[in-house]
Amino acid sequence: xxxxxxxKEFEKIVGAEGVLHTEADLxxxxxxxxxxxxxxPSLVIKPTTTAQxxxxxxxxxxxxxxxxxxxxxxxxxxxxxxxxxxxxxxxNGLNKILEINEEDLYAVVEPGxxxxxxxxxxxxxxxxxxxxxGSQAVSTLGGNVAENAGGLRGLKYGVTKDYVMGIDFFxxxxxxxxxxxxxxxxxxxxxxxxxxxxxxxTLGVFSNIIFKLVPPPKASKAMMAVFDNIDKASETVSAIIxxxxxxxxxxxxxxxxxxxxxxxxxxxxxxxxxxxxxxxVDGHPAEVADDAQKIVDICNKIGATSVRAAETAAExxxxxxxxxxxxxxxxxxxxxxxxxxxxxxRSQIPAMIRGVNKIAEKYNIxxxxxxxxxxGNLHPTILCDKRDEAEFHRVExxxxxxxxxxxxxxxxxxxxxGIGMAKSKWMIKETNQATLDYSLRxxxxxxxxxxxxxxxxxxxx
Amino acid sequence: xxxxxxxxxxxxxxxxxxxxxxxCGMCQAVCPVFAETMQEADVTRGKIALLEKLAHELVKDPxxxxxxxxxxxxxxxxxxxxxxxxxxxxxxxxxxVIVTTYKGLSSAKKFxxxxxxxxxxxxxxxxxxxxxxxxxxxxxxxxxxxTASCALLNPLLGERHFMPLAKRPFRKDYPSAxxxxxxxxLKVAFFPGCVxxxxxxxxxxxxxDVLKYHGxxxxxxxxxxxxxxxxxxxxDQESFITLMKQNIKAFEEGNFDYLVTPCATCxxxxxxxxxxxxxxxxxxxxxxxxxxxxxxxxITEFLVDVVGVTLPAEPKKSxxxxxxxDPCHLAKxxxxxxxxxxxxxxxxxxxFKEMNEANRCCGCGGSFNLFHYDLSKSxxxxxxxxxRAVGAEVVATSCPACMMQLGDMLSQSGGGIExxxxxEIYADAIKK
Numbered sequence: 001x002x003x004x005x006x007x008k009e010f011e012k013i014v015g016a017e018g019v020l021h022t023e024a025d026l027x028x029x030x031x032x033x034x035x036x037x038x039x040x041p042s043l044v045i046k047p048t049t050t051a052q053x054x055x056x057x058x059x060x061x062x063x064x065x066x067x068x069x070x071x072x073x074x075x076x077x078x079x080x081x082x083x084x085x086x087x088x089x090x091x092n093g094l095n096k097i098l099e100i101n102e103e104d105l106y107a108v109v110e111p112g113x114x115x116x117x118x119x120x121x122x123x124x125x126x127x128x129x130x131x132x133x134g135s136q137a138v139s140t141l142g143g144n145v146a147e148n149a150g151g152l153r154g155l156k157y158g159v160t161k162d163y164v165m166g167i168d169f170f171x172x173x174x175x176x177x178x179x180x181x182x183x184x185x186x187x188x189x190x191x192x193x194x195x196x197x198x199x200x201x202t203l204g205v206f207s208n209i210i211f212k213l214v215p216p217p218k219a220s221k222a223m224m225a226v227f228d229n230i231d232k233a234s235e236t237v238s239a240i241i242x243x244x245x246x247x248x249x250x251x252x253x254x255x256x257x258x259x260x261x262x263x264x265x266x267x268x269x270x271x272x273x274x275x276x277x278x279x280x281v282d283g284h285p286a287e288v289a290d291d292a293q294k295i296v297d298i299c300n301k302i303g304a305t306s307v308r309a310a311e312t313a314a315e316x317x318x319x320x321x322x323x324x325x326x327x328x329x330x331x332x333x334x335x336x337x338x339x340x341x342x343x344x345x346r347s348q349i350p351a352m353i354r355g356v357n358k359i360a361e362k363y364n365i366x367x368x369x370x371x372x373x374x375x376g377n378l379h380p381t382i383l384c385d386k387r388d389e390a391e392f393h394r395v396e397x398x399x400x401x402x403x404x405x406x407x408x409x410x411x412x413x414x415x416x417x418g419i420g421m422a423k424s425k426w427m428i429k430e431t432n433q434a435t436l437d438y439s440l441r442x443x444x445x446x447x448x449x450x451x452x453x454x455x456x457x458x459x460x461x
Numbered sequence: 462x463x464x465x466x467x468x469x470x471x472x473x474x475x476x477x478x479x480x481x482x483x484x485c486g487m488c489q490a491v492c493p494v495f496a497e498t499m500q501e502a503d504v505t506r507g508k509i510a511l512l513e514k515l516a517h518e519l520v521k522d523p524x525x526x527x528x529x530x531x532x533x534x535x536x537x538x539x540x541x542x543x544x545x546x547x548x549x550x551x552x553x554x555x556x557x558v559i560v561t562t563y564k565g566l567s568s569a570k571k572f573x574x575x576x577x578x579x580x581x582x583x584x585x586x587x588x589x590x591x592x593x594x595x596x597x598x599x600x601x602x603x604x605x606x607x608t609a610s611c612a613l614l615n616p617l618l619g620e621r622h623f624m625p626l627a628k629r630p631f632r633k634d635y636p637s638a639x640x641x642x643x644x645x646x647l648k649v650a651f652f653p654g655c656v657x658x659x660x661x662x663x664x665x666x667x668x669x670d671v672l673k674y675h676g677x678x679x680x681x682x683x684x685x686x687x688x689x690x691x692x693x694x695x696x697d698q699e700s701f702i703t704l705m706k707q708n709i710k711a712f713e714e715g716n717f718d719y720l721v722t723p724c725a726t727c728x729x730x731x732x733x734x735x736x737x738x739x740x741x742x743x744x745x746x747x748x749x750x751x752x753x754x755x756x757x758x759x760i761t762e763f764l765v766d767v768v769g770v771t772l773p774a775e776p777k778k779s780x781x782x783x784x785x786x787d788p789c790h791l792a793k794x795x796x797x798x799x800x801x802x803x804x805x806x807x808x809x810x811x812x813f814k815e816m817n818e819a820n821r822c823c824g825c826g827g828s829f830n831l832f833h834y835d836l837s838k839s840x841x842x843x844x845x846x847x848x849r850a851v852g853a854e855v856v857a858t859s860c861p862a863c864m865m866q867l868g869d870m871l872s873q874s875g876g877g878i879e880x881x882x883x884x885e886i887y888a889d890a891i892k893k
Contacts, residue, residue, distance in 0.1 A: 020500075022525055023520055023521065023522050023525055024502055024511055024520065024522070024525035024526055024528070024529050025500075025502060027510065027511060027514050027519070027520050028500075028501040028502040028507040028510060028511060028529075029501055030510075031484055031510060032484065032486075033483070033484050033485050033486060035483075038510075046499075072486055072489055073486055073501070074485065074486045090499075092499045093499065116490075135485070135486065135487070137487065137490035138486050138487060138489040138490045327544055328544040328545070328546070331483060331544050331545040331546075332481075332545060332546045335477075335480040335481050336480070336483070337483050337545070385480070386480070387476075387480060
């Protein structure tokens with residue numbers, strides 16, 4: 001079918017204003033936050049009701065049109081870069097919070113609801129939705145589920161998958177599939193909802209999502225520990241957990257990051273420090289006070305050069321200031337910022353950071369590492385200029401090696417950003433051929449024409 | 462076609478600045494236009510992507526990119542929230558200049574900018590004439606906001622509730638001034654700006670009263686022109702520089718410590734934008750522009766930080782509420798937020814109460830309001846709702862352009878709320 005004819009067919013479903021087709025519109029949906037080449041779709045469709053998603057998907061399937069669902073386009077692995085000439089389906093018109101149930105502690109939302117807005121609505125009712133990806137001010141919940149987004153609270157509260165109770169989604173025939181329920185316990189049938197989490201739009205098009213909510217902690221306390229040796233910082237991370245304390249957040253900034261943050265913020269960070277740990281505990285006030293004291297003791301015992309606990313809200317704020325500025329500070333250093341999320345078991349953090357620093361030296365590139373030390377999820381951040389071909393080639397080589405190091409330490413390719421197009425080619429390194437074949441057979445059975453976000457996760461070209 | 466190639470080459474000059482955008486999309490969280498349309502091309506990341514693609518000749522149609530480029534209030538919310546610190550305003554303004562130079566100005570804009578704005582005498586004469594003749598055709602729309610409506614002007618102004626031209630512009634009462642330093646030992650140059658001169662002369666009077674009260678000498682030269690921002694926002698760099706030169710000439714005779722304005726937009730234009738737009742000028746001129754920029758200050762900032770107006774010990778309790786709207790050019794470009802609030806808290810008549818989203822753009826955006834009125838209106842409506850929600854009797858601000866927009870929005874949504882400049886409230890307070 002010609003493009004004009006197709007546009008007419010989509011207009012029947014979503015109305016004329018729901019079909020974008022000018023050159024400028026198409027190009028503005030050709031990229032996401034990943035440092036990858038853009039690809040221009042042939043049409044962009046903006047539904048206003050979740051019911052329209054079924055007919056849209058069916059029409060795509062009937063015409064063999066690749067379909068990429070896009071929320072805010074903040075993902076860092078190319079999951080929302082469309083297939084060239086394919087269809088982009090926008091979810092930001094599907095942004096209703098359908099229910100927040102305070103008695104049974106769950107909420108039902110459409111996929112285009114913005115994460116931070118949802119968390120704020122939940123908080124207004126005295127409840128808590130813990131997942132907090134760095135892009136939460138703009139990212140959508142559908143995208144969070146599709147990428148299984150993480151965040152700073154992963155260590156204690158888990159990631160997006162730990163809050164998904166159910167998902168309704170459309171299959172390629174445009175039929176509504178129902179998975180999960182509003183009950184805490186549900187073992188009805190295959191865990192299809194679980195299958196959707198981290199599927200990056202390759203197995204179904206999400207309609208409504210049911211999320212678990214929890215009561216918020218009553219108190220919290222933040223601390224900063226400074227180390228002259230990264231091993232001591234990592235040992236502290238392990239010791240805190242070995243002492244059966246699970247902080248809600250346990251963040252690490254390495255030497256390079258500290259230097260850039262200080263240069264950018266002049267906040268008075270110790271630039272000679274090899275590592276900083278930012279630690280926050282939350283829960284019952286008595287438990288918080290107790291845990292905080294134990295953490296201070298552990299830090300001192302292992303040899304932190306200083307440990308500071310925030311006594312007031314303003315002090316807490318100033319501690320987190322450094323962490324919040326890690327990315328901005330690094331991003332301003334050079335034109336291009338490649339933010340990776342190689343993740344290792346937490347005992348391997350020193351080995352990982354040593355490995356990253358060696359790679360930086362070998363390829364003569366600048367890498368700052370910060371991230372969620374508590375769950376082993378690090379963000380080696382490469383500072384470069386993608387227009388400098390020679391340099392960018394070295395960056396690509398370096399990224400290859402970073403994943404080799406992570407995998408050699410029994411780590412994973414992606415802690416929270418997803419595989420998308422960026423890491424598809426390494427999937428076999430972490431798994432094996434049988435795993436890929438199994439996944440491909442499943443994909444083929446569910447999506448025989450391969451229209452659902454082709455080229456992502458398991459379909460490295 | 463070779464023209465498009467030339468356009469692409471010129472846009473490539475912005476490549477160094479544009480490449481810093483890492484497409485993280487955080488601009489989506491704060492862009493008022495995106496909040497209304499939810500379209501990627503309406504948010505900064507999308508606009509930069511399109512400009513990059515035009516520069517690399519991946520996009521062929523400059524008209525489409527130009528249309529998207531102009532759907533921007535230049536409010537700077539994105540720049541203030543950008544993790545990578547991209548110089549977004551510079552990119553957008555320079556891109557508008559490049560595209561306009563390529564496409565040429567519309568004949569209406571050519572007439573207004575080159576024929577009118579750069580000839581202050583003619584401009585003043587015509588607005589004076591209009592002020593004389595407008596009366597019989599206008600209807601009062603809302604007394605509190607001071608707005609009018611006029612069926613005859615509908616083809617031009619739509620359904621707007623506009624601020625009528627003042628019967629007597631500010632410059633009639635103050636054609637020029639040069640008063641000596643008083644008790645403060647300070648002297649300022651005063652730049653009222655076009656909107657204060659022609660629509661809100663009482664704001665200019667309030668400024669003069671306040672400066673006199675604090676013993677500050679005033680230099681007000683003849684021959685001041687528009688600060689130029691309407692021309693530049695439309696991509697007309699030539700007229701912008703003409704206006705800059707007229708102003709530099711007018712102020713160079715004075716002997717003053719600061720240049721103050723009651724207009725957030727004029728302040729940020731003189732302080733930040735003038736110097737960026739100069740090309741191939743002689744060094745003496747550049748020095749003059751820099752010198753004036755260094756001296757330029759918002760008048761509320763001057764009163765609090767230089768003259769030393771202090772906060773009252775006890776916040777006033779009253780059931781008459783005044784709230785404050787942060788003009789983008791003041792809060793986001795210049796970081797001035799506390800000083801106007803401090804002046805409002807001096808009022809003996811009102812209790813100051815913060816409204817929700819006080820620093821969210823009102824949707825005026827200068828000529829954005831003219832070309833995208835529906836969008837401008839829906840953005841402004843949210844502001845009007847926030848003003849009403851706090852129970853304000855008065856909404857004060859520090860930018861006459863915001864005052865026009867607030868007036869229109871409040872007047873159209875039922876009226877009854879006064880729109881005042883911070884200086885007016887403060888001038889009332891010190892008269893007692």
